[in-house]
Amino acid sequence: MSDRFRRWWANNWASLIISIGLAIAIWVVATEDADSIEVRTLPSRVPISGVEAPAGLIIVNEPTSTTEITLRAQESTWQSLSAEDILATIDLTGFEPGVHQVPVTVEILGQGSRRVAVVAWNPTQVRVVLEQEETREVPIQVGLQGQPPLGFTLGEYSTDPPSVTLQGPQSLVELVSEVRGEVNVDDVRSEVREEIQLVALDSEGNPVEDVAITPNRAVVTVPITQDARxxxxxxxxxxxxxxxxxxxxxxxxxxxxxxxxxxxxxxxxxxxxxxxxxxxxxxxxxxxxxxxxxxxxxxxxxxxxxxxxxxxxxxxQIASQSINIPIEVVNLAEGFEAIISPEQLEIIIEGPVPTLDDFNPETDIRAFIDLTDFPVGTATITPEVEVLLDDLSIISIFPVDIEVEILETTDETSQ
Known part of the structure; x- marks a missing residue:
């Protein structure tokens, strides 16, 4: 049996290998036809890195920070592609002050065996304006707002620190005429010691933006003394x-x-x-x-x-007074009577002494219960109290609730 297999193998091995190769080729072609290649633009823009000025220079414009990337890849690959797979960079190494159009380079990260190609990106260049960075030390100026009252004299102010450091683009730093803060001394009769915010100003008194002031605050001392006269x-x-x-x-x-x-x-x-x-x-x-x-x-x-x-x-003067007043029954239906317990309230009122002196408990205050639509039986009711003098107020009422029994009256003449 083994001899027969060896003879068969010797006569057919080449045909067998060719058949296997053809099968693999057919499988590859079939797979590629099923997984078509597509050209698409990434839905998210890709950040541009490397926007950093060389030493001693400073970027004075706002370069474009992202780019739109178009790729070619198989449909199955697109399912996992994202902006994180792309690196877009510019390189400012060796650039001098001036206006530059810097090319953007694009690279596919970690693609492995995936067949991904960069078709296009926009923008392909980034405009970068470089200026020489300048550092300058300037003294602090203080504007004194107002004047002390007559008889008081302003002394010479001092600041801590006496000067600050400016840092920024050369064109802007050169615009700075002074660094200034403000202190109010209007109608002040003693020494002023105050922390102030500092602002860089040009020769016309306008603020100069994008220039760093270090430190940006200072303590100002303004002596104010009284004239001996x-x-x-x-x-x-x-x-x-x-x-x-x-x-x-x-x-x-x-x-x-x-x-x-x-x-x-x-x-x-x-x-x-x-x-x-x-x-x-x-x-x-x-x-x-x-x-x-x-x-x-x-x-x-x-x-x-x-x-x-x-x-x-x-x-x-404010004082208080305790009084006892009877409770009135109002709106009791005809043919009924009400028995209440207790029949009076103890009330403490408060107000100005002159008003309390003139207060008349019989006419200036009223306590009552409203029995509109109350049926026969017993009930617990909170009396209402009215004070008829505006200057007086009620501090307490005792008791808060009273017991009421409503009875139907009988006509003795009809019996």
Whole structure:
């Protein structure tokens, strides 16, 4: 048997190998016909990497950051293709300052045995504008807004740090005329110490964008001192007497609260820091205004005014009062009677003392229950209470609920 097989193999091996090869070729062709090749554009644009300026240069425009890629691949391959499989780059190595059209290169990543080809991409070039990067140190300027009051002097300001570093495109850094911040000193009477935001400005005072300021904030100190010929004196109203019974003094204030005076430095130095103005509040029952004139030693005069307006605010004292009032029954249907328990409420009211003094429990307050459409039987009802004076309010009501029994009345004359 083995001899016969050897003889058969010797006569037919070449034909067998040719047959196997033909079968494989037919299978490959059939497979390729079933998995057709298609040209498509990726649905997502591919990011362009490598947009980095060479050392010492800076990109001053906004280059296109993505590109649209068209590929050729078999239909089965398209099912797994995405933008992550494509690398689009530009290379700025060795470029000088100026305007450049930089070619975009496209590469297929990790394709392995997949047959994928790049057909086209758009854009194929990216416009990049390069400028020399410049660094410059400039002092900080401070704009002082407003003025201290008369008698106070501005000293020379200082900043910490005294200067900052500018960094950016040469054309923009050269536009910067100053780095500036603002401080408000209007009507300020003592030293100002404040952190301010810094802004780069051109020669016309316009902000210069895209220039980095390091640091971008600074602490400004502005000395403000008082001239020896001037002094600020507080006005202190001093009440005497008592307001009317049932009222209280809420507030007493002067307008202006202080005055600036001037005179010989020796006399000014001996002046007290405040002037006390006496105000008689005896019998007051309402807010009232007084006008006073301040008294100053010879040689000392006020800068603005010597007249002070005093406002005395008086309000009624607030107190509370407990009262017992009967409960009225209203809207009880004819032929019925109501038995209520308890028959009166204990109520605490609060308000101004003068109003409480005039309060009449019989006419100025009312408690009642409304029995409209209530059937025969018992019920728990919350009484309603009305206070007829606007200045008074109810603090508590006891009890909150009352028991009500509704009975049908009998006509004794008919029995």
């Amino acid at each position: 001037f002094k600020v004196i507080s006005i202190v109203p001093s009440p005497i007497g008592r307001v009317e019974d049932g009222y209280r003094l809420v507030q007493i204030e002067a307008d202006p609260a202080s005055v600036t005076v001037q005179g010989d430095p020796d006399v000014i130095d001996r002046l007290e820091g405040s002037i006390r103005l006496t105000v008689d509040i005896s019998g007051l029952s309402d807010t009232i205004f007084f006008t006073n004139t301040i008294s100053l030693p010879p040689g000392v005069t006020p800068i603005e005014t010597e007249t002070v307006r005093i406002r005395v605010q008086v309000e009624p």
